Amino acid sequence: MRNLLHDMNPSLKFVLVALSMFAIAFFFNPLTPFIFWIGILLLQVFMSKVNWKAWSLFMLPFALGAFGYLWTTIVFAADTNGDVVWSFLEFQVTAEQLETALSLAFRVMAFSTLSLMFAFTTDPVKFIMSLMQQLKLSPKLAYGVLVGYQFLPVMKDQFQQIQQAHRLRGAELEKNALRRLLGMRRILIPMLAGAVRNAERSAFAMEARGFTGEARSDYFEVIKLRKVDAAMTAVFLLLLIASCSAEYWF
Amino acid sequence: MLKSWKLKEVVLMSLFAVVFGIVYLVFVHVSNIWAAVIGPLAYEWMFGIWFIVSIICMNIIRKPGAAVLSESMAAAIEVLLGNAVGPRLLLSGIVQGLGAEAAFALTGYKHFNLAVLMLAGAGSAVFSFVYGYFISGYAALDPSFVALMFTLRVISGMAIAGIGGKFISDGLLATGSLRGYAISRSTKGDARA
Numbered sequence: 001m002r003n004l005l006h007d008m009n010p011s012l013k014f015v016l017v018a019l020s021m022f023a024i025a026f027f028f029n030p031l032t033p034f035i036f037w038i039g040i041l042l043l044q045v046f047m048s049k050v051n052w053k054a055w056s057l058f059m060l061p062f063a064l065g066a067f068g069y070l071w072t073t074i075v076f077a078a079d080t081n082g083d084v085v086w087s088f089l090e091f092q093v094t095a096e097q098l099e100t101a102l103s104l105a106f107r108v109m110a111f112s113t114l115s116l117m118f119a120f121t122t123d124p125v126k127f128i129m130s131l132m133q134q135l136k137l138s139p140k141l142a143y144g145v146l147v148g149y150q151f152l153p154v155m156k157d158q159f160q161q162i163q164q165a166h167r168l169r170g171a172e173l174e175k176n177a178l179r180r181l182l183g184m185r186r187i188l189i190p191m192l193a194g195a196v197r198n199a200e201r202s203a204f205a206m207e208a209r210g211f212t213g214e215a216r217s218d219y220f221e222v223i224k225l226r227k228v229d230a231a232m233t234a235v236f237l238l239l240l241i242a243s244c245s246a247e248y249w250f
Numbered sequence: 251m252l253k254s255w256k257l258k259e260v261v262l263m264s265l266f267a268v269v270f271g272i273v274y275l276v277f278v279h280v281s282n283i284w285a286a287v288i289g290p291l292a293y294e295w296m297f298g299i300w301f302i303v304s305i306i307c308m309n310i311i312r313k314p315g316a317a318v319l320s321e322s323m324a325a326a327i328e329v330l331l332g333n334a335v336g337p338r339l340l341l342s343g344i345v346q347g348l349g350a351e352a353a354f355a356l357t358g359y360k361h362f363n364l365a366v367l368m369l370a371g372a373g374s375a376v377f378s379f380v381y382g383y384f385i386s387g388y389a390a391l392d393p394s395f396v397a398l399m400f401t402l403r404v405i406s407g408m409a410i411a412g413i414g415g416k417f418i419s420d421g422l423l424a425t426g427s428l429r430g431y432a433i434s435r436s437t438k439g440d441a442r443a
Contacts, residue, residue, distance in 0.1 A: 017337045025385045061279060064286035072289030076395040100390040107387060111338060118337050124330040138252050140260050145323055148264030149330045155268055188269070188418065193427040195265035200430070203258035213257060 005048040005117065009229045010127040011134040016236045017118050021111055023240055029247050030102035036243035037110035040117055043235070050120050058119075062112035066105045073101035124149065130223045140213030147202055154198065155191070162190050252315075259311050259431070263320040264327075270303040271327035290386070294402035298410025301374035304350040305415035308370070309362050310422075312432035317354055317370065321347030342378060349377025350411075362436070368412030375407030 005013075024033055044050055077097040125146065132142040166186065252260075277299050284292040307320035325343025353373035357366050379400055382388065388396050419433065428434050 014337050014340075018341060021338065021341075021385065025387065028387060028390055061282035061286075065282050068286040068289040068292070072291070072395075073390055076289075076392040078390055078392050100387075104387050104390060115338050119329070127329070128326070140252055140255065140257065141319065141323070144257075144260040144264040145267075145326050145330070147261050148268040148323070148327055151265055151268060152331075155265075155272075185418070185421065188273075189421045189425065191269055192266065192418070192422050193425045195269055196262060196422070196427045196431075199262040199265045200258050203256070203261040206261075207257055211257070213252070213260075 001047060002049050003047075004228065004232060005043065005121040007228055008121075008232050009134065009223065009225050010122050010130040012225065012229050012233065013118060013122065014127070014131075016233065017114055020114065020236065020240050023244060024107065024110060027244065027247075028100055028103050030099055030106055031246040032243045033103060033106035033110040035246045036239065037106055037113055039239040039243060040110065040113045043239070044113070044117050044120075048117070048121050055116060055120065058116055059112065062108060066108040066112075069108050070101050070105040073104050074098065077101065126221075126223060129219070129221055133219060133223050134225065136215070138213070139215060143206070143211070143213070147206075151195075151198060151202075155195070158191060158194050159187065162187055255313060255315075259313070259316075260319075262431075263307050263311070263316070264323055266303055266307055267320060267323035267327045270306075271324045271331065274300055274324060275328055275331065290388075291399060291402070294399050295406050296410065297375060297378070297403045298371055298406035298408070298412075298414065301346055301350060301371055301378075301407055301411035302415050302418070304347050304374065305367050305370050305411050306419050306422075308350065308354055309367060309415065309419045310428060310431050310433045312359065312362060312436075314355070314359055315351070317350040318344065318347035321350065321374075342381060345381040346374045346378045349374035352377070362433075364413070364416050367416050368408040371407035371409075371411035371415070372404050373407075374411060375404045379403055 020036070024036055027033065074093055074097055077100060128137075128142050128145055128149075131137040132139055171186075277296060281293050281296060301321070303324045304317035304321040308316040310316075322340065322344045325339045328339050328343075329337065350370040350373050353366065353370035357369075383396075388399070422428060423433055
C-alpha cells in the first residue's frame with residue numbers, strides 16, 4: 001500500500017497530474033481546489049513513503065506564495081460587487097472577492113502538493129525511460145537529457161574550478177549583490193564554453209559506441225503499464241470528478 | 251524533425267539546459283519568497299530569465315525546433331533535479347519554448363539579429379502569459395492589474411531574454427568554442443553584429 005505511488009508508471013502519473021491541473025483550472029470556487037488538495041494529501045499519506053520533514057521544507061515557499069496570491073486577489077479583484085464581509089481602512093472585501101481569492105490560494109496549494117507528490121515519488125531516470133517507452137519520446141532526446149543529468153557533478157566541479165581560478169588571479173568576490181549578479185557573466189561564459197566542449201566529446205563517444213538515436217523496440221530497462229496503474233488511474237479520476245462536482249453537493 | 255539534427259547539437263542543448271536549469275531554479279526560489287510580499291507581480295519583471303535558454307540555443311544551432319526543445323529540456327532537467335514544481339515546469343517550459351519558436355518560425359529561421367531575438371523573447375512572454383492566464387486564474391484579477399503584469403512580462407522577455415541572450419551568445423562566440431555550429435558559419439552582418 002505504501003509503495004503504490006512510487007510503483008506507478010511515471011509517464012501515466014505525469015499525464016494524470018497534467019490532466020488534473022487543466023481540469024481544476026476551470027473552477028473559481030474555493031471548494032474544488034480545497035477538496036482536491038486534501039485528497040492529494042491523503043493519497044500521499046496512505047500510498048507513499050515521503051520524508052515529511054523535507055516535504056514541509058519544500059512546501060513552505062509555496063505556502064508563502066499562496067498567501068501572496070490571497071491578498072493580491074483580494075485587493076486587485078476583477079469583480080467587486082456583492083455584500084461587504086470585512087472592511088479594513090479603505091478596503092472593503094466582498095464575499096465574492098474572498099471566494100475567488102480563497103479559490104486561487106487553494107489552487108496554488110493544490111498544484112504545489114500535486115507537484116511535490118510527483119517529485120517525491122518518481123525516480124528521474126525511470127521517468128525519462130518511461131517517456132521514451134510509453135510516450136514515444138525520441139531516444140536522441142531522451143538520452144540527450146540523461147547525458148545532461150549525468151554531467152551535473154562535473155558541472156559543479158567546473159563551477160568551483162572557475163571560481164578558484166578567478167580568485168587565484170586576484171578577482172575578489174563582489175560584495176554588492178547587484179554587482180555580483182552582473183558579474184555572473186564571468187562565470188557563465190566559461191561554464192557554457194566548457195559545456196560546448198563536453199557536449200562534443202560525449203556525443204562523439206556515444207556515436208563511436210554505435211548510438212544512432214533511432215527509435216527501437218528493445219530496451220535494457222523495460223518499464224511497463226501494469227494493473228496497479230489502472231487502479232491508480234481510477235483513484236485519481238474519482239478524486240478529480242469528486243472535486244470538480246463539489247460545488248453541486250453543498 | 252530530428253533527422254537533420256546531429257547528436258552533438260542535441261547534447262549541447264542538454265548541457266546548456268543543465269546550466270540554465272540551475273540558474274532557473276535559483277530564480278524560482280528567490281521569486282517564490284518575493285511573491286509572498288508583492289504577489290504574482292514578483293515574477294513578472296524577471297520572467298525573461300526563464301526564456302533565455304531557448305534564445306541562446308536557437309541562436310547557436312539555428313535549426314527548427316531548437317527553441318522549444320531546449321526550453322523543454324531545461325524544464326526536464328529541473329524535474330530530474332527533484333525540483334518541487336516538477337511536472338508543472340515541464341508544461342510551462344514547453345509553452346514558453348513554443349512562444350520563442352513561433353517568433354523564429356515567423357521569420358523563416360533566416361534572421362538571427364537582435365530584433366528577432368527580442369521578438370522571440372516577447373513571443374515566449376505572450377505564450378506563457380496566455381497559459382498563466384488560464385492555469386493561475388488571472389481572469390479573477392482586475393483587468394488593469396492583468397495588463398500591468400502582461401506589459402512587465404513582455405518587456406522583461408525582450409530585455410532579459412532577447413538582449414541578455416544575444417549578449418551571452420556573442421560572448422560565447424568570442425571564445426571560439428562554437429566552431430562547428432551554425433552561429434560561426436553565418437555571414438557577416440547577419441548575426442555577428
